[in-house]
Amino acid sequence: xxxxxxxxxxxxxxxxxxxxxxxxxxxxxxxxxxxxxxxxxxxxxxxxxxxxxxxxxxxxxxxxxxxxxxxxxxxxxxxxxxxxxxxxxxxxxxxxxxxxxxxxxxxxxxxxxxxxxxxxxxxxxxxxxxxxxxxxxxxxxxxxxxxxxxxxxxxxxxxxxxxxxxxxxxxxxxxxxxxxxxxxxxxxxxxxxxxxxxxxxxxxxxxxxxxxxxxxxxxxxxxxxxxxxxxxxxxxxxxxxxxxxxxxxxxxxxxxxxxxxxxxxxxxxxxxxxxxxxxxxxxxxxxxxxxxxxxxxxxxxxxxxxxxxxxxxxxxxxxxxxxxxxxxxxxxxxxxxxxxxxxxxxxxxxxxxxxxxxxxxxxxxxxxxxxxxxxxxxxxxxxxxxxxxxxxxxxxxxxxxxxxxxxxxxxxxxxxxxxxxxxxxxxxxxxxxxxxxxxxxxxxxxxxxxxxxxxxxxxxxxxxxxxxxxxxxxxxxxxxxxxxxxxxxxxxxxxxxxxxxxxxxxxxxxxxxxxxxxxxxxxxxxxxxxxxxxxxxxxxxxxxxxxxxxxxxxxxxxxxxxxxxxxxxxxxxxx
Amino acid sequence: xxxxxxxxxxxxxxxxxxxxxxxxxxxxxxxxxxxxxxxxxxxxxxxxxxxxxxxxxxxxxxxxxxxxxxxxxxxxxxxxxxxxxxxxxxxxxxxxxxxxxxxxxxxxxxxxx
Numbered sequence: 001x002x003x004x005x006x007x008x009x010x011x012x013x014x015x016x017x018x019x020x021x022x023x024x025x026x027x028x029x030x031x032x033x034x035x036x037x038x039x040x041x042x043x044x045x046x047x048x049x050x051x052x053x054x055x056x057x058x059x060x061x062x063x064x065x066x067x068x069x070x071x072x073x074x075x076x077x078x079x080x081x082x083x084x085x086x087x088x089x090x091x092x093x094x095x096x097x098x099x100x101x102x103x104x105x106x107x108x109x110x111x112x113x114x115x116x117x118x119x120x121x122x123x124x125x126x127x128x129x130x131x132x133x134x135x136x137x138x139x140x141x142x143x144x145x146x147x148x149x150x151x152x153x154x155x156x157x158x159x160x161x162x163x164x165x166x167x168x169x170x171x172x173x174x175x176x177x178x179x180x181x182x183x184x185x186x187x188x189x190x191x192x193x194x195x196x197x198x199x200x201x202x203x204x205x206x207x208x209x210x211x212x213x214x215x216x217x218x219x220x221x222x223x224x225x226x227x228x229x230x231x232x233x234x235x236x237x238x239x240x241x242x243x244x245x246x247x248x249x250x251x252x253x254x255x256x257x258x259x260x261x262x263x264x265x266x267x268x269x270x271x272x273x274x275x276x277x278x279x280x281x282x283x284x285x286x287x288x289x290x291x292x293x294x295x296x297x298x299x300x301x302x303x304x305x306x307x308x309x310x311x312x313x314x315x316x317x318x319x320x321x322x323x324x325x326x327x328x329x330x331x332x333x334x335x336x337x338x339x340x341x342x343x344x345x346x347x348x349x350x351x352x353x354x355x356x357x358x359x360x361x362x363x364x365x366x367x368x369x370x371x372x373x374x375x376x377x378x379x380x381x382x383x384x385x386x387x388x389x390x391x392x393x394x395x396x397x398x399x400x401x402x403x404x405x406x407x408x409x410x411x412x413x414x415x416x417x418x419x420x421x422x423x424x425x426x427x428x429x430x431x432x433x434x435x436x437x438x439x440x441x442x443x444x445x446x447x448x449x450x451x452x453x454x455x456x457x458x459x460x461x462x463x464x465x466x467x468x469x470x471x472x473x474x475x476x477x478x479x480x481x482x483x484x485x486x487x488x489x490x491x492x493x494x495x496x497x498x499x500x501x502x503x504x505x506x507x508x509x510x511x512x513x514x515x516x517x518x519x520x521x522x523x524x525x526x527x528x529x530x531x532x533x534x535x536x537x538x539x540x541x542x543x544x545x546x547x548x549x550x551x552x553x554x555x556x557x558x559x560x561x562x563x564x565x566x567x568x569x570x571x572x573x574x575x
Numbered sequence: 576x577x578x579x580x581x582x583x584x585x586x587x588x589x590x591x592x593x594x595x596x597x598x599x600x601x602x603x604x605x606x607x608x609x610x611x612x613x614x615x616x617x618x619x620x621x622x623x624x625x626x627x628x629x630x631x632x633x634x635x636x637x638x639x640x641x642x643x644x645x646x647x648x649x650x651x652x653x654x655x656x657x658x659x660x661x662x663x664x665x666x667x668x669x670x671x672x673x674x675x676x677x678x679x680x681x682x683x684x685x686x687x688x
C-alpha cells in the first residue's frame with residue numbers, strides 16, 4: 001500500500017538535490033517539472049550515466065505504481081497483505097497480554113512457534129500468552145509458504161530465477177516501466193540509453209526478463225526478443241505477458257488441502273504458470289500477434305478448464321474469503337483495503353483491457369493509481385516544510401540543560417550549545433497537495449490518522465515480530481521504533497539468530513560519503529582516519545553495546561553514521 | 576537435554592529434517608531466515624537471486640545423540656561445498672561449522688565445549 005523512496009540511498013550514491021527533485025516530482029506525476037529538470041541536468045553535465053540513472057528513477061515510479069495495482073487485484077498480492085494483516089488485527093490483544101505477563105519477549109516471535117524451539121530457548125510454554133503463540137505459528141507458516149513460493153529455481157544452466165509470485169510481479173512492473181520509457185515524452189530521448197542498460201546488466205535480465213526463456217521452454221515456441229545494434233534498441237511486443245501472469249497469480253491459498261507442489265497445483269504461482277504455458281503449446285496463433293484482451297480471455301478459459309474457475313472468478317472467490325476473515329475484526333485500515341480491492345476488481349471486470357493490456361494501462365489506469373509515497377532517509381537529512389509535508393517517522397529529544405557547571409562553561413567557551421534534537425526520518429506530502437497533483441486518482445486511501453498509526457506504529461512492530469532485524473527496511477529507525485514500542489509492553493531481547501544482514505558498509509563507501517579526513521570511532525571514541533573506519537547500522541551497534549557494556553547506546557547517541565574502527569571491529573567481533 | 580540451531584541452505588536442512596525426530600533427537604519446524612516475499616524492491620540496484628537459508632532447532636537427549644547427528648551431516652557434506660552452521664540457540668554463537676573438511680575430532684571438541 002506504500003511506496004518507499006530512500007532519499008538517503010540516493011545521496012549515498014552521490015546524487016544531488018536535482019535528483020531528489022526529479023524523484024519527488026515523478027512520484028506525483030508532475031511530468032513537466034521532470035522533463036525540465038532532466039533536460040537541464042543533461043545539458044549541464046553531458047553525463048549519459050546520470051541521464052540513464054534519472055530515466056531509471058522516474059520510470060521506477062510507474063513500476064512501483066503497477067505493484068500497487070497488482071497487490072490489490074491478484075490473489076498473491078492480497079495473500080502478502082494478509083500475512084501482515086493478521087498482526088494488525090491481533091495487535092491490541094497481543095500487547096494487552098504482553099503487558100499482563102512477565103515474559104522476557106524474544107524478538108522475532110519464531111522462538112514461540114513450536115514446542116521444540118521453546119524448550120531450546122528455556123521458555124516455559126505455560127507462560128506464553130495464546131495470542132503470542134498463535135501469531136508466532138502464523139508467521140512461521142507464512143514465511144515458509146512465501147519462501148516455497150519464491151524459491152529460486154535453477155534453469156538449465158542459464159542461472160537461478162525466481163519464477164514465483166514476486167518474480168512475476170517484478171516482470172509485470174518492469175514491462176510497464178519499459179513501455180512508459182518508450183512512450184512518455186520526457187523519457188523518449190533517453191530510451192535507447194535505457195535499452196542498452198537492460199541488455200548489458202545480467203542482474204536486470206535475470207530478475208525482470210527471466211520469463212523469456214521460461215515461456216519458450218514451456219510453450220515450445222519462439223518468443224520475440226530484444227534487438228540491439230550500436231544505435232538502436234528495439235523492445236518487441238510483449239502484450240501477452242500480463243494476461244498470462246495474472247492467470248498464474250490467481251493462486252488459491254486459503255482453501256487448504258493443496259500442499260503438494262505439483263505443476264497443476266492451484267496454490268503456487270509458478271505451478272499455475274507452467275500449467276498455463278503448457279496449454280499454449282496448442283495455441284493456433286503466434287502469441288506476439290494476438291491482442292492482450294484475447295490472450296486474457298484464453299487464459300481465463302484455461303483456468304476454468306484446469307482448476308474449475310476462471311481467473312476473474314479466482315480473484316473474486318479470494319476476495320470474498322478475505323472479507324469473511326476481516327469481517328469480525330473491524331479494523332478501519334483492513335476495511336479500506338477491502339473496499340479498494342473491490343473497486344479494483346470491479347475495474348478489471350468492467351474494463352479488463354485497461355489493466356491487462358500494457359498499452360492501455362498507461363493511458364487509462366496509471367492516472368487512477370495513487371499509493372501512499374513515503375520519502376525516507378536513515379541519516380535524517382530531511383528538511384521538512386510543514387506546509388507541504390508531514391513527518392511519518394520522527395524523533396524529538398527536548399533540550400536538556402547541562403547539569404555539570406564545568407561542562408556548561410566548556411560548552412560556552414567552545415560555543416557548543418546544546419540544540420533541540422528533532423530528526424525527521426520519513427515524511428509524506430500533505431493530503432491537500434497530494435489530491436491537487438492527482439485529481440483523477442480513484443485507487444487510493446486517505447492518509448488519515450488510522451493509516452498513519454498503521455504505517456508508523458503497528459506495521460513496524462509486525463515487521464520486527466516477523467523477521468527481527470533481518471527485515472530489509474530502507475529505514476533503520478523504523479525497526480528501532482518498533483523496539484521502543486515493544487519495550488513499553490514487555491522486557492524484550494533480540495534473537496541473535498536473526499541478526500541483521502548487510503549491516504556493515506565498507507571503508508570505501510564511507511570515504512565516498514565523508515568529506516573529513518578523520519572521524520571519531522563510536523566505540524573507543526578516538527579520532528581515526530576515515531579509510532580505517534566502517535559504517536555499522538545503529539541497530540547492529542546496539543547489539544554490540546548491549547553485549548559488551550550492558551547498556552543502551554541510544555541514551556546518548558544521535559542518529560548520524562555509526563562508525564567503528566578496525567581495532568574495535570576486531571575487539572568486539574563485529575562481522 | 577542439549578539444544579542446537581542448525582543453519583544451512585534449504586536442501587541441506589530439508590534433508591536433515593527428513594531424518595525425522597526419534598527418542599534421541601527432536602526437530603522443530605524449519606524457519607526461513609531470508610526476508611523473502613515481503614516487500615518488492617525497485618529496479619535501482621536490484622538484489623541478486625539469493626539462496627534460501629533455513630534454521631531448524633534440534634533438542635537431543637544426550638551428547639552421543641548430538642555426535643551421531645553431526646556425523647550424519649558431516650557425511651552428507653562430503654560431496655558438497657556449502658556449510659552447515661551449528662549454533663547455540665540462546666546466544667546465537669556458532670559452535671562449529673560443518674563442511675567437507677570437518678573432522679571427527681573437531682566435532683567432539685565442539686560438543687565437549
